[in-house]
Amino acid sequence: MFRKILVTAAMLAAFGHAYAAVDVNTANEDALRGIKGIGPAKAKAxxxxxxAHGPFKDPADLGKRVKGMGGHTVERLQAEGLAVGPAGAAANAQTAASSQAKGTTVSADASKANPTVTVKK
Structure with a gap:
C-alpha cells in the first residue's frame, strides 16, 4: 500500500514539473538551462x-533571432516547457498564481515589466 502511494506521488511530481513553463522573455540563465536541449552556450545566446534587441514576440521571432534555433528546434523546446510570447506570458502568470498558493514568492524586478518567480526549496 505504501509503495503504491509513493509511486503515485512520484508520478504526480514528475507531471507537475514537466508542465512548469519557463518564459524565454523573463528567465535567467539557470532557468533556461533547466530546459532539456538548452545548454550554456544556447542560454547565453x-x-x-x-x-540587445528586447523580448521575443513569438516562437518564430525566437527562431529568427537566435542562431541555430530553427522552427523544429523551437517546437521541441516548447514541448519541453519553453514558453514564448503572449502564450508564454499567460503560462507565466498561471505559474506565478499557483506558486503563491504553494508558499513561493513573486517579485517584480524594477527594470522589467514581467514578474519573476522565485521558488524556495
Whole structure:
C-alpha cells in the first residue's frame, strides 16, 4: 500500500514539473538551462539577443533571432516547457498564481515589466 502511494506521488511530481513553463522573455540563465536541449552556450545566446534587441514576440521571432534555433528546434523546446510570447506570458502568470498558493514568492524586478518567480526549496 505504501509503495503504491509513493509511486503515485512520484508520478504526480514528475507531471507537475514537466508542465512548469519557463518564459524565454523573463528567465535567467539557470532557468533556461533547466530546459532539456538548452545548454550554456544556447542560454547565453538567448540572453544576449534578448538584452540587445528586447523580448521575443513569438516562437518564430525566437527562431529568427537566435542562431541555430530553427522552427523544429523551437517546437521541441516548447514541448519541453519553453514558453514564448503572449502564450508564454499567460503560462507565466498561471505559474506565478499557483506558486503563491504553494508558499513561493513573486517579485517584480524594477527594470522589467514581467514578474519573476522565485521558488524556495
Amino acid at each position: 538567448i540572453l544576449d539577443e534578448r538584452t
